[in-house]
């Protein structure tokens with residue numbers, strides 16, 4: 001209070017409690033006396049007022065200072081700091097994340113999020129956390145995707161939390177901010193903005209980091225195949241899955257001529273000059289392939305091997321997914337990179353055909369398609385439709401229509417430069433429009449293993465890659481070259497024996513490979529046990545064939561029955577229609593006859609009347625006086641207002657003049 005009195009004597013006076021001294025502000029004296037009369041010290045009021053004034057002044061000062069700090073930091077960020085922002089939706093984000101991991105950035109971060117892999121709601125989540133390196137154990141994961149569980153269950157995974165981090169790059173301080181755009185814990189994919197800052201106006205350091213990240217990532221990917229799948233967001237978007245190790249083309253055993261033809265065609269298409277050529281000839285720059293045939297015959301394997309061979313990423317689409325729809329498909333095709341392989345697997349299972357509006361529509365439409373429509377189909381159509389019905393029942397609810405798919409594949413707005421590979425186990429069920437030349441430029445059939453494939457599979461499994469246990473006696477004493485020669489010779493012989501003993505075109509390559517892998521360290525053992533395997537397999541095949549035959553017969557009987565019913569209905573309907581037609585004709589005839597009769601009667605009547613009139617006219621001509629008499633006696637008036645009688649009498653006309661002539 002002393003301090004206040006020193007600065008503001010008036011206030012100090014009022015703070016003494018004297019009501020008169022409160023006259024320094026309007027009404028102060030009155031309030032002072034009122035407070036004094038009720039026994040309250042008026043100086044309290046002054047103290048409160050002074051305190052509030054001081055607080056307001058301090059607050060005002062601080063807010064101005066904060067504004068100043070913001071302005072200063074803005075000045076710094078505008079003029080003295082370089083920054084680069086990368087969205088998590090961009091592939092560059094993965095480059096940077098991988099770089100941060102490789103360079104062990106932030107492994108000692110005190111800020112981290114924790115997740116349990118098994119609880120992850122969104123598979124895409126992995127993409128955002130995978131390369132962080134907060135958990136170096138990730139590097140030794142067995143499955144290459146998440147953490148290996150221990151005996152108790154899933155382990156915890158540590159991820160970067162939102163916030164600021166720092167690290168040094170070539171002795172320069174780099175700040176990093178990770179900002180989540182959406183609800184981090186929500187169902188939706190959290191979108192992340194990653195911003196890197198360096199001090200100084202030159203963006204060179206950041207550019208170097210980004211370029212290094214890109215190079216490292218892409219070089220790393222050369223030894224693997226990038227596979228993009230769709231994520232079930234709304235609308236679905238492409239998401240980069242885990243890179244798959246490259247698959248050598250040699251590891252896919254198929255007719256060499258087919259393989260060579262295919263590879264040559266694709267290489268030709270991917271030549272830099274090809275695009276110009278297509279455009280010059282007025283052709284859209286697109287190429288499509290259909291791999292069809294038995295399951296487990298190598299369709300997917302070949303696609304992976306081709307992608308590795310041609311260094312192309314794969315964009316894998318499932319049309320049977322419930323989130324798939326025409327517009328979604330169009331959007332996904334529109335966001336494909338310039339050069340890639342689009343893989344539409346099991347295209348038949350989407351149940352798309354011309355008649356359907358959608359995949360679901362197909363099944364419903366088929367199930368409810370009324371018999372009237374069926375009558376217009378031939379028997380083959382019905383059989384085909386029954387098959388489709390079975391397949392469509394398996395699908396999960398895509399709403400992709402044939403026109404939507406065709407539009408995405410090669411509509412006006414469709415993407416150019418991609419290679420489309422469609423796979424199916426049932427080529428015969430595909431709509432012809434989908435596989436017509438132009439959409440599908442080459443077809444490769446995959447069947448059971450023939451002798452060439454059997455031998456090839458054997459050699460592929462037991463090829464000498466240096467790791468295999470030795471199966472050549474006395475090889476320890478041989479040089480590397482001698483050993484290789486001996487190995488190849490022996491392998492050739494064993495493979496020929498294998499090819500000769502396994503019946504051709506009975507087993508899929510997957511089945512054969514499965515058997516060989518169960519004896520992967522000993523090819524001779526594989527041959528020793530071959531008979532048992534063949535016997536069990538052939539018995540199995542016989543049993544399978546038997547049950548398949550029965551199922552087929554049942555289906556055929558049911559289909560025949562349906563066809564008979566339909567044919568009967570058709571016959572009945574034709575009869576019915578014929579009867580209806582006859583009745584209609586009869587009715588028509590009756591109507592016509594009636595009309596004719598009426599017209600005849602009318603004509604006769606008119607004729608009769610005419611005759612009567614004529615007769616009457618003749619009679620009148622024959623008796624003129626009589627007629628005149630009759631006329632005078634009745635109507636009597638002629639023109640000019642003079643009656644015949646007046647004329648005869650010579651009397652005056654009504655206007656007073658005499659008719660001299662008469």
Ligand SMILES: Nc1ncnc2c1ncn2[C@@H]1O[C@H](COP(=O)(O)OP(=O)(O)OP(=O)(O)O)[C@@H](O)[C@H]1O
Nearest residue numbers: 251252253254294295296297298299300301509510
């Ligand atoms: N021709 C082949 N050469 C080498 N391996 C093969 C071949 N065919 C099948 N396999 C092996 O069999 C397994 C299944 O093959 P893949 O998935 O390529 O068959 P698919 O024809 O695509 O089957 P589906 O039609 O069921 O998708 C893979 O492990 C693959 O390595």
